[in-house]
Amino acid sequence: MVSDRGLDVLRVIVQDYVASREPVGSKSIVDRHAFGVSAATIRNDMALLEEEELIAAPHTSSGRIPTDKGYRVFVDHLADLRPLSSAQRQAIETFLGHAGDLDEVLARSVRLLSQLTHQVALVQYPSLSRARVRHVEFVLLSDPRGDPPRGTARPVALQPGTGTRILSVLITDSGGVEQRVIELPAHVDDAALGDIRARLNVAVVGLNMTEAAGALAGFAWLGSPELTPAVQLITAILGEQVAANRQDKLVMAGAANLVRTEEDFNGSVYPVLEAIEEQVVLLRLFGEMATDQHGVSVSIGRENAPFGLAETSVLTSGYTSHGNLARLGVLGPTRMDYSNNMAAVRAVARYLSRLLGEN
Amino acid sequence: MVSDRGLDVLRVIVQDYVASREPVGSKSIVDRHAFGVSAATIRNDMALLEEEELIAAPHTSSGRIPTDKGYRVFVDHLADLRPLSSAQRQAIETFLGHAGDLDEVLARSVRLLSQLTHQVALVQYPSLSRARVRHVEFVLLSDPRGDPPRGTARPVALQPGTGTRILSVLITDSGGVEQRVIELPAHVDDAALGDIRARLNVAVVGLNMTEAAGALAGFAWLGSPELTPAVQLITAILGEQVAANRQDKLVMAGAANLVRTEEDFNGSVYPVLEAIEEQVVLLRLFGEMATDQHGVSVSIGRENAPFGLAETSVLTSGYTSHGNLARLGVLGPTRMDYSNNMAAVRAVARYLSRLLGEN
């Protein structure tokens, strides 16, 4: 029903509306684009597009704006993923050029993405499920100068009543570090802790997270029996650390951009900002988006209604860190520059995958 | 010049204006508060207050609103730090009741503070300058299954051309962990790395950050000479980690509240949000605020102009983590509930200090 020219008309309506934020009329279309037909003809095409609910009129006898469905067609069929400008390309190089720890790289990535797209950018931490345990470290946190001098004889293990705080550090081969402070039920000294560390390392180093969780659950303590309660607590918490999927965490940047585009949100950005701070919602949304490796998934307007984001669009792409999949993307008003933003999301995702090692 | 009653008038003007967001007139003052004098008398007092630039009229013959200077006098002399409600008190308990690692505790604190005050909350990471090195750990990051089997003989040290990635982890006694990925110029195996680790630990464990930086700078490598270049790189980067003051980091929550109070910002929250995302600015501001231990410092309106925050007020308080000082606070429009917010900031700072150990 909708002719080829009709789709062209839809394309320019989307482009002009995104650029100007003003309803697009038949006249302005023939003025700005060389269609070679008259305004009346464009009007006929527009009537057809309206019948298909691809465009709508905010008020009777005003120009037309794209509907969610219109954006959908645009994204699926009409958007040319224009390659990044050389300036943008260079921005990626200089921004992500040098390595650093995981936190730092992701923080830089999210800032970069927000600058490239002028939208809110989001980067999810990679899952650790496929990462392997490299090392487990325990560190006494109580003041060392409070301990008796080295030479003094003292019990190796527990002194009931006086607890000890230790730091438990889990190091994986994907460059991530999980740390946790543990309040032990009784006193544990350096030697005892070293014993525990040695035995636990033997038990879990080299296993991936899933296997390590199993190994910890079934861990049998064969050392000094007085230490049993402390070891039980330690293995339990270490188990939590192993299970603590980093994927439940994400970093954000560019919230100011939401305010900049405030008029696109029917007046009130407040609920959107709230939903964004409530990371749980976004993580669910990320989880439900298609998980194609390098293509860009787009969720438009009302498609996000279950997440309280009915007026926003979300573009995401997957990236990999040592074989672990995660997502990154941008979020903004449905009226956004899809072509540019999809290209930027894809470019950053690819670059990040390369930087973190595809494995 | 300004009588006692005059100050009372200032107080109710601040209170009423904060509550209603409307210029306060002499009539409404006598209506709502039992001053025992007539509106004309209040008008005389208000004329005096205006002469002192403590209040101002948005338009001729409308009510008056407090100036920055008026808020200043209110905060310094008139605000009663009303104790927290029992509900608020309980919120602190349940929110911060259980321990966790530093990141987690600070994340919870900042959310709590934003909920208690309905403003943007900020928590700065504690400085590490007084923390002591507990342990230094290096972990090989290259795929272990790519290495030859254990028994195989191979050179202990360098294989030029094939670099090795290692993770360097610095653990301090304040519960913080600094990590960094290092790209070594040549191949280093497990045994060599163990040697480096052992010698470096002897050199720096127990030193505070300043001392450790010195020790690293003057570190003389007495092990296998082939390792010298690798060790030089490692000590250099470890030196950076030691110097990397965590205090250059802060967490934020409640940005949505800025939007909620948008009308207080002369229409545009955008520059404010931008300044907030640019953490550097806030860290400078934090740095310049008085560092009294437990009192609350307040910086009002134009006092923040150098930071691009001329229409906001910032309330901060210091807290300590193992003897390391840092700040936390809230940021919002000058029209805010100072009494409640100062009390909340102080309460959370105190609670956090207790939780993290005063040392």
Added chain:
DNA sequence: ATTGGCACTCACGAACTTAGAGTGCCAGTG
């Protein structure tokens, strides 16, 4: 020092007008 009275000011909202962009439809044309 405080008060009641009074003239004056000014922002705000309601009601009204106007301009202009845009539409829908129809009869005409190649």
Added chain:
DNA sequence: CACTGGCACTCTAAGTTCGTGAGTGCCAAT
């Protein structure tokens, strides 16, 4: 049959006018 020019109609956005009421400043009286 696809396209076009013309025309009547619609509706928003912006500007104008005007009345209302809260609030002020000042002054003479207590």
